[in-house]
Amino acid sequence: MRLIILRDYDSASRWAAGYIADRINGLTPAGDSVPEAGSSGKKPFVLGLPTGSSPLGVYRELIALRQAGKVSFARVITFNMDEYVGIDEDQPQSYHRFMWDNFLSHIDIDRKSVHILNGMAEDLVEECRAYEEAVTACGGIDLFFGGMGADGHIAFNEPGSSLRSRTRVKTLTMDTRIANARFFGGIPDRVPSMALTVGVGTVMDAREVLILVSGYSKARALRAAVEGGVNHMWTISCLQMHPRAIIVCDQAATDELKVGTVRYFRDIEGLREPMGS
Ligand code: GLP
Secondary structure (H helix, E strand, O other): OEEEEEOOHHHHHHHHHHHHHHHHOOOOOOOOOOOOOOOOOOOOEEEEEOOOOOOHHHHHHHHHHHHOOOOOOOOEEEEEOEEEOOOOOOOOOOHHHHHHHHOHHHOOOOHHHEEOOOOOOOOHHHHHHHHHHHHHHOOOOOEEEEOOOOOOOEOOEOOOOOOOOOOEEEEOOHHHHHHHHHHOOOOHHHOOOEEEEOOHHHHHOOOOEEEEEOOHHHHHHHHHHHOOOOEOOEHHHHHHHOOOEEEEEEOHHHOOOOHHHHHHHHHHOOOOOOOOO
């Protein structure tokens, strides 16, 4: 696992956006296990995407890179991580709306290339099965970009989720509903109690995973992710088993890491004081 520690949220967002754009453009060396992808390759680039506050800076940066003509999403296929059950896609709190409002409407992506789980599907189990099938049909996910909950969840894989789980219906913890209540008038009971989410196994199948972590509220989870053992109570810790996983974080998120851990990762990434942007 790589851990990239930068000064603040904006620096981390810029770094992550630049990395994603480079991968889409086929500029970053992809490693032995990654087939040719991106606009310079033959096949489309398949990108996994999150919602939440963490990715907003990256979405802003990617939109700016698009506007500057430095990246195109014309050959990109996206799969979102999750969606609430029982929220219509036109409602402001839906992850569909979040994605179109904050990112997808502002880039040159083909609407048909966007995949977001339908939390209103009549048969939710079938919806999840078909989603996995669609990922496979696209040749798998090249890069899964994500955030992390304060309890270390990845997508909506709450503590205790199987580290081999696939896309499925998941009950949300009260902690997660409280964390997301800000989008529902501050009232946790209004946050749906269930969601559809890709599984930990679905994320692990991506050829590469990039997680952005920001702020002190994520510090305990970051410690579990980097210094703890692989453990289903912190599903983010699955990244330790991934051959190409990157966490990019700000300084605040490292508050619970050992000094030696921070020094080690800064040293190996060639990041010196003051931390680069
Ligand atoms: C939700 C999403 C996750 C996201 C997490 C953290 O639970 N399902 O994908 O990583 O929130 O959100 P934030 O970035 O707002 O802290």
